[in-house]
Amino acid sequence: MTADATSTTVTDQAVNSLAGTADPRLRELLTGLIRHLHAFARETRLTQAEWERAISFLTATGQTCTDTRQEFILLSDVLGLSMLVETINGDRAPGATESTVLGPFHMTESPVRRLGENIDLVGGGEPCAVSGRVLSGDGTPLPGATIDVWQADGNGFYDVQRPDLQPPGNGRGLFTADAEGSFRFRTCVPSPYPIPTDGPVGDLLRATGRHPYRPAHIHFIASADGHAPVTTHIFVAGSDYLDSDAVFAVKPSLVQDFELADDPSLARELGLPNPFRHARFDLVLERS
Incomplete structure (x- = not known):
């Protein structure tokens, strides 16, 4: 045979x-x-040698995973599999907010915060406000919707990456929309950052001549009773790497302006210096 x-x-x-x-x-x-x-x-x-190398690579990937780091999700991200699975399952009604990848850093529970609270506990970035509404597909506000938020600090690191320099929960917040479905919080303008490259995924990127950078973004999971939750980002308009995201997650509808606002009254209300950056957008959920 x-x-x-x-x-x-x-x-x-x-x-x-x-x-x-x-x-x-x-x-x-x-x-x-x-x-x-x-x-x-x-x-x-x-070949046998290539098969053995692949087994070693997958073994090292598993050994790199911890309670605060998911190297297998990172591997799935850089191979485009995460975005492919999201796309296959991401068909939404017209007008609904588009979804994108979860990413490897939703590894810890976001602290409950009041509307308007600052999630940037360490500073170092340009202060900004983020606000919007959670709406049903027909434009009806969704009071009591939950908005889970997480982002890197002004230097491009998540709290779990630098626990010696960032308090737990920095850059994270779990908010509840008000009676009009509105949400708001203070933070810093996110910056582009490299995904972790000190493990097997970094070795893979170097071997293939790829950069590890993601464009500036903030993560969201929005949910409300009777509606399908959405996992998404907003990307900062004009950010580097919008056209070469290391995990292929950028969608044009998710790119948002962080406009320079010159409004002393609103700045005082938000507790920000004037002028300040302000991103406004709505999260639109489809009925389940």
Whole structure:
């Protein structure tokens, strides 16, 4: 029997071994995985040494994961798989806020904060205000909606990356929309930053000549009763790397202006120096 015939037999045997899988969806997923992996190995003529290197890489990826770092999500992100899965499952009604990737840093619970509170506890960036409303698809405000927010500090690091320099919960907040569905908080204008490169994913980026940078952004998860939650970002208009995001997550509808506002009264109300940066946008949810 030829090597090609033997490889096909092995594939069929592996697929047939799933015949007793009680969950039909699990059987479908594993069957597809086996067939595609085996086809990849045959197409590329995968060598034993390359297979061993891949196993070592995946092992190191798992060993890099901690309670505050998810290297496998980061790997999925830089391979475009996270964005592909989001896109496949991200069909939304016209006008609804587009979703994008969760990212690897939603690893800790955001502290509950009052509307208007400052999530930037360390300073170092340009102060700004972020405000908007949470709306249903028909424009009806959604009072009591929750808005989970997280972002890097002015130097491009999340709290879990530098626990010695940032207090827990810095750059994070869990807000509840008011009776008009409105939300607001103070923070700093986010800056572009590199994803972590001190692990296997960084080795992969260097080996492929890719940069690790993400454009400036703030993460959101908005949810309300009777509506599908949305996981999204807002990206700072004019930021570097909008056209080459390391995790392929930019959508034009999510790029927002952080305008320079010259309004002493509003600045005093928000507790910001005047003039200040102000981003205004709405989060529109579709009914579930």
